[in-house]
Amino acid sequence: MSKLKLIVQREFIAKVRNKSFLIMTFLSPILLVGMGAFVFFLMKKNDEKVKEIVYVDNSGLFSKDDFVDSETIHYQDYTALGVAETKKKVEEGDYYGALIIPKQNSLEILANAIEFYSKDSPGMSVMNSLEAKIERKLRNEKLNDFGIDLEKINASKIQSNVKMFNFSGEESSKLINGLKIGVGAIAGYLLMMFVMIYGTSVMRSVIEEKTSRIVEIIVSSVKPFQLMLGKIIGNASAGLLQFLIWGILIFIITTVASSIFGIDIIEMQTSKLPAEQLEAAKQAAGLDKMQLIIQEIVRLPILKMFVLFIFYFLGGFMLYSSMFAAIGAAVDNETDTQQFMLPIMAPLILGVYVGFATVINEPHGPMAVLFSYIPFTSPIVMLMRVPFGVSWYELAISMTLLLITFVFMVWLAAKIYRVGILMYGKKPTYRDLYKWLKYKG
């Protein structure tokens, strides 16, 4: 077996057997999905309870038609009972609240004189819905006062929905744009987290070899470059494995959870939209809208994104972890790494910031394009752009630059690594690192 393969194998096994790896791999998706399902379950339970709201209408303007029962809210007219009696009853009974509409001379005054009493503070969505109902009624009253025909007003209502196409003829929507932003942002952020977690893991592994003093024994059998590369590849494989397990686990858990709790995945995603907006969307496009969303999710370049994620993860990881390895080699213990960490962390974090700031507004704007070429930020920024469709030549430029840079960086880091692993005692400076670069062999 080749030496590199042996090293990769050892590093991989050492990493995968580690308790923290096991915990992170198996527990976090369960926690994540479990918590999500639990919250959703509670929300659903919460919504299922019908809210009883009573109203006392002393203005005489409102009727039962203005307060139509919905699935979750039932209205009752308690005008006959009077304000004081109603309040008492609501306070003692199992009611959500009481809406008190006083008699006023003008609609303007009335608009700000209506009160709502409840035992606990009412939910925002309930209040919004009540206010909308009152506003609609009062506006209609006012239009009536002006002598405007309500029928005509209603008939004149027009809703426009501009359909968006790209030149390959695919239809898209604002909703889909949001989805793309979400998918891209998650991919970019995940990549940054992976690079950081596994990069520091490479660094720790180098420091461990140094402090346990086994490194000189190893490099008497293999080239330092092989050792470094083996470490990087071993850790990257562990990272990919973890990513794969996460994917499978999340798929299984969501499937199981949705069948247990009866959660419809599609519903889960769309129910996040405010009810009114969803209704408007449904009205505008009928059921087509829902179909469009599902269509678009399916139509997202999932395979392409997956392949690119793997490529940019590996490329970005090679680039950064070689720097992490060089740092690990330069120092004697982890506390000494601080001074060298900033230059590594800064571009990673910059990538995420730039991604969030520019890609969301304009996925193909000059800033977004520039940072998706720069190899230190390209893995993150490009991944964020990919869901919006990136032309092949841009991808080619970005990927080529990343490849060239990571080869150069691995070569550079290996030079520091080679010298650093055998240096003990002195906390190195940047000047030392520069000197080491010039040592021969």
Place this chain on the structure above:
Amino acid sequence: MNNLLEINNIVKNYGAFKALNDVSIHIPEGSVYGLLGPNGAGKTSLIRIINQITMPDSGSIILDGEALSPKHTADIGYLPEERGLYKSMKVGEQALYLAQLKGLSKSEAKKRLKYWFDKFDISAWWGKKIEELSKGMAQKVQFIVTVLHEPKLLIFDEPFSGFDPINAQLIAQEILQLREKGATIIFSTHRMESVEEMCDEIALIDKSNKILDGKLNDIKRQFRTHTFQVGLNTLNPKEVEASLKQHFDVLPADFKLLGNELTLNVKLGKNNSANELLSFLTSRGEVQHFVELMPNANDIFIQAVNKNK
């Protein structure tokens, strides 16, 4: 005798610092070779070059008739001064890993490890982690992984500094056995007394230069001071000492004998021979003790280094 290792004109610089200056050393096959020198003289730099951990700026190294190349790592066993093992890795797995890095197949490595673990009576440790072992136990494992692949050349850098006396003795014996089997051994140390009885040849490195090399006996002869330890049974020691002083250089004794003899260190003059001294002594009394004081490696080391200042 053939040379197993020929080090020719090695120069190594670290930036402006010259670690090795034109060092040439030839190590005969089957010998125990002492690479001696003070701390920081360049011993470890040279050893790292032999192990191909670093490359020389110039010069060449020939191992067993071939220019040193990466395939030779399997022919060399190296126990560095700074040594250790993966703390959280199991003993057996670790030994297998290191053996495979030296080019052994897994099955062969297992077979040999079983032999050594049985020999050192440590088979029970196979599944333990290094961090669970005592330092002395880990040292045995360390030694085994150094010699397991049966290299032609074994290099021990300060071999006895990290080992406790019992392990040190065990390992000294094992090393001599390995030589019997044909291995060539390099000891690198600044503590002469620990290797003097084992070395056939030595080289002395000081301040990046080789200042001395050759067979230990030749070097000792070269550094001998022609001083004899003398023990004489005589009736009037004062008179004998006084007359000795007329012919020889007499120093007070730095040794003890069992009886009440006159004890002295006598240094021969330029024109005297050992026999002259001996016949002088026998004419004055009964010679109990007559030994030439040979310089030990430590004396040679100190003298040579001081001369190099």
